[in-house]
Each structure stands twice: as structure tokens, then as C-alpha cells.
Amino acid sequence: MLLTLHRRCGLFVCLNLAVLSLTGVILVFHEEIDTFLGAMPEARGEGALVSLAETVEVARASRPEAHPVFVFQEPDAHPHVVFVGLTEGAPRIEEAEPVAVDRRGGELLGDIDLRGSFTGLVLQLHAELFLGPFGKLLTGAIGLAFLVSLLSGVAVYGPMMRRFRFGMLRVRRARRTLVADLHKLVGVATLGWTLVVAVTGILLSLGSILLQVYATTELAALGAHHADAPLVTDLRSLDAAVASAEATEPGRHWAIVALPGSDLASPRDYSVLLQGKEGLEQKVMTMALVDALAPERAEAHAFPWYLQALMVSEPLHFGDYGGWPLKLVWALLGLATLLVSLSGVWVFGRSRRDARARRRTEALDTDAEAARAEPMAPEPALAAEAP
Amino acid sequence: MRAYRTPALAWAGAFAGLVLALVADGVADLVATALVAAPLLLVAGHVRAARRQPPGKP
Numbered sequence: 001m002l003l004t005l006h007r008r009c010g011l012f013v014c015l016n017l018a019v020l021s022l023t024g025v026i027l028v029f030h031e032e033i034d035t036f037l038g039a040m041p042e043a044r045g046e047g048a049l050v051s052l053a054e055t056v057e058v059a060r061a062s063r064p065e066a067h068p069v070f071v072f073q074e075p076d077a078h079p080h081v082v083f084v085g086l087t088e089g090a091p092r093i094e095e096a097e098p099v100a101v102d103r104r105g106g107e108l109l110g111d112i113d114l115r116g117s118f119t120g121l122v123l124q125l126h127a128e129l130f131l132g133p134f135g136k137l138l139t140g141a142i143g144l145a146f147l148v149s150l151l152s153g154v155a156v157y158g159p160m161m162r163r164f165r166f167g168m169l170r171v172r173r174a175r176r177t178l179v180a181d182l183h184k185l186v187g188v189a190t191l192g193w194t195l196v197v198a199v200t201g202i203l204l205s206l207g208s209i210l211l212q213v214y215a216t217t218e219l220a221a222l223g224a225h226h227a228d229a230p231l232v233t234d235l236r237s238l239d240a241a242v243a244s245a246e247a248t249e250p251g252r253h254w255a256i257v258a259l260p261g262s263d264l265a266s267p268r269d270y271s272v273l274l275q276g277k278e279g280l281e282q283k284v285m286t287m288a289l290v291d292a293l294a295p296e297r298a299e300a301h302a303f304p305w306y307l308q309a310l311m312v313s314e315p316l317h318f319g320d321y322g323g324w325p326l327k328l329v330w331a332l333l334g335l336a337t338l339l340v341s342l343s344g345v346w347v348f349g350r351s352r353r354d355a356r357a358r359r360r361t362e363a364l365d366t367d368a369e370a371a372r373a374e375p376m377a378p379e380p381a382l383a384a385e386a387p
Numbered sequence: 388m389r390a391y392r393t394p395a396l397a398w399a400g401a402f403a404g405l406v407l408a409l410v411a412d413g414v415a416d417l418v419a420t421a422l423v424a425a426p427l428l429l430v431a432g433h434v435r436a437a438r439r440q441p442p443g444k445p
Binding site: 154158167169171182185186192193278280283312321323325332333 | 388389390391392393394397398399400401402405408409410411412416417419420423424426427429430432433434436437438440
């Protein structure tokens with residue numbers, strides 16, 4: 001039964017897994033690809049840094065009909081560049097399109113088409129299969145089937161390999177035997193990594209839902225006292241708010257600010273997400289809620305466990321948190337997963353074909369034996385003449 | 388359970404490497420990468436040994 005489950009789940013995920021593995025391998029190197037293709041802008045200006053409030057005004061002036069939803073920075077990858085998310089529709093962070101502004105001189109660096117860039121398209125294929133929110137859930141379901149296939153695979157591996165030594169590769173037997181041996185060896189050896197990638201992938205597919213759950217429960221409760229307040233559109237207090245948020249968590253700097261009225265902030269608060277300089281502190285952010293009308297009032301807040309798990313999941317899934325060597329290993333492991341999946345399907349198809357051929361041969365043999373065993377019946381005319 | 392002995396070591400190494408790479412920098416990062424890469428080296432070792440196997444051996 002476990003073997004049947006392993007085979008069925010493996011067959012279900014095979015084609016999707018091929019797409020996910022190949023796109024995943026590309027996404028491991030997304031920073032390098034973006035830099036090579038010039039998809040992300042670089043600061044060119046010189047001189048003193050302009051304030052964050054000014055950068056928001058510069059972005060807002062570029063598209064007067066849109067309103068700002070978030071401000072975002074990645075000082076390691078894009079020093080002195082601030083991205084301002086603008087939207088004309090609902091103030092949802094996910095739907096806002098970023099505009100880059102050079103903080104050295106406040107020059108507009110232009111719109112960034114994150115979804116339309118090469119890696120953006122690859123990410124959409126990887127995370128949503130070009131099907132939008134439904135695609136995310138579908139990818140999650142594929143991830144779940146993949147997880148079941150992995151767990152059932154490891155369960156059947158033990159009894160199957162009881163009589164054999166680990167790593168047995170029968171190179172001089174039929175090709176099917178060798179490929180099956182390879183499937184088992186690579187599959188079981190890389191299972192630790194594959195499990196982590198599968199579980200984190202499932203979590204990431206639920207990312208939007210988890211964020212919405214957080215926004216409508218805990219965050220809504222935190223900003224409840226300002227829920228009916230008029231929307232703050234004058235963002236001159238932004239720099240003071242960021243300084244006051246950073247003061248609540250020494251050693252951390254701001255990474256994202258959800259502006260008042262966005263889906264991650266009340267109409268009167270800034271939600272300032274803070275990250276550390278390295279290690280786990282860089283991955284797991286904390287938040288400070290700051291009153292936009294009284295920016296000296298900041299309140300630190302830790303994210304719930306499921307959002308912390310989500311934040312850790314991203315680097316653990318995409319493998320972009322180490323240096324070049326780790327990225328290369330990640331890509332090889334992605335290709336190994338592809339090999340395991342394809343070899344499993346090939347062995348399954350081949351064994352069915354061989355079984356069919358064997359049944360046909362057996363049927364022919366049985367017919368031939370039956371024909372030989374049957375005594376020769378006399379011709380009816382001769383039988384009649386017999387005494 | 389004997390069949391799981393070597394794979395379990397590979398899984399433990401990979402988990403340790405993934406976590407270490409998440410929290411560490413510098414030399415520890417390289418150690419972490421080596422641990423994550425260990426299963427691939429294990430596979431490569433067995434493939435190499437199988438290819439060198441003299442004819443007639445099971």
C-alpha cells in the first residue's frame with residue numbers, strides 16, 4: 001500500500017516537479033541574474049542622503065494618481081536605493097509596484113517591473129504556475145503530494161533494502177535495475193535537504209494567507225485604537241518614526257515600512273519591520289508600530305510563530321542565504337531531485353511494460369503447452385470407420 | 388533499521404548544515420556548505436565505486 005502511495009504521488013508530482021526543480025535552480029542565482037540583466041537599479045548620485053519622506057515625495061510625484069503603500073530597502077544588495085511601493089488600487093503591499101529612488105540626491109531611478117523581469121517570470125512560474133492565487137494553492141498541494149511521496153518512499157526503502165548493502169548499484173544488470181538502484185540511492189541520500197525544501201515550499205505557498213490572517217487578527221488588535229482614525233497622508237514624520245522604531249531594538253535597522261492605510265498598518269500607524277545585520281536576526285524580522293502623528297511613540301512587537309517560520313522558510317527554500325558554494329550545492333541538489341523524480345517515473349513505466357511483455361509471453365507459452373498436451377483427436381470420418 | 392543507518396547520518400549532516408548556514412558566517416559557512424553537500428559526495432562515491440567494480444562481482 002505504501003509503495004502504491006509512493007508511486008501515485010510520484011506520478012502526480014513528476015511533471016510539476018520538473019518545472020519546480022528547473023525554475024528553482026534558476027532562482028537560486030536570482031541576484032546574479034538580476035545584476036547581469038540590469039533588472040535592479042543602482043544608486044548613481046553623490047552627496048548627502050535625502051530623507052525618507054523626500055524619497056516618498058519623489059516617487060509620488062512620478063505617479064500622482066497612485067498612493068504609496070510601503071517603503072523598502074536592501075542596503076547590502078542595493079546601497080542607497082529606496083524602493084517606494086505605489087498602487088492605484090487597493091492599498092495591498094503585494095499589489096504595489098515599486099519605484100526606485102536614489103537617496104543620494106533624491107533622483108528617481110524609475111519603475112521596476114519585478115513581475116515582468118526574467119527572474120520575476122521564473123518566480124511566477126515556480127510559485128504560482130502563472131495561475132495567480134489559485135496557482136499558489138495548487139503549488140502547495142503539489143508540495144504536499146511531494147512530501148507524501150518522500151515519506152512513503154523512505155518507509156518502503158527500509159524493508160526493500162534489508163538484504164542489500166547501502167549504495168548498491170548493479171551496473172551489469174538490466175538498465176531498469178541500475179536506474180532503480182540510482183533512484184533509491186540518490187533519493188534516500190538527499191532526503192534531508194529535499195524534506196526541508198518541500199516543507200518550506202508548502203509554508204511559502206500559504207504565505208499570503210498567513211499574512212492576511214495576521215493582518216486581520218493580531219495586527220488589527222494592535223492597531224484597534226486607531227482603526228477608525230482618519231488616514232494620515234502627510235508622511236513627513238516617516239524619518240522620525242523609523243528612528244524611533246530602531247531605538248526599540250538596538251542593533252537592528254529598518255527593512256520595510258508599511259505606510260498608514262496599507263494592509264499591514266492602521267490608518268494612523270507605520271509598521272516598521274526591523275532586521276539584524278547577519279545570521280538568523282537578518283532573516284527573522286521584528287516589528288515596531290509607530291504613531292504617524294506622534295512618532296516618538298513606538299511599540300516593539302514580535303511576529304507570531306507562523307510568520308517567523310515563514311521568514312525562515314524563504315532562505316531555506318531558495319538557498320540564497322549563503323555564498324557561491326552553497327548556491328552551487330543547492331542547484332546540484334535541485335537537479336538531483338529532478339533526477340530522482342524522472343528516474344522513478346521511468347522505472348515505473350519500464351516495469352509495467354516489462355510486466356505486460358512477460359504476461360504476453362507467458363500466455364503464448366501456456367497456449368503452446370496446452371496445444372502439445374492435448375491428444376490428437378481422430379478425424380470424424382476415420383472415427384466413424386473405426387470398429 | 389540497518390538500511391537507514393548511513394542515510395540517517397546524511398540527513399543529520401544536511402540538517403545541521405542548513406541550520407548552521409542560516410546562523411553562521413565566514414568559515415562556519417563553508418563547514419555548513421560541506422555538510423549540505425555531503426549527501427551528493429556520498430552518491431558520487433558510490434557511483435565511482437560501482438563503475439570501478441571488476442566484472443563478475445555482484
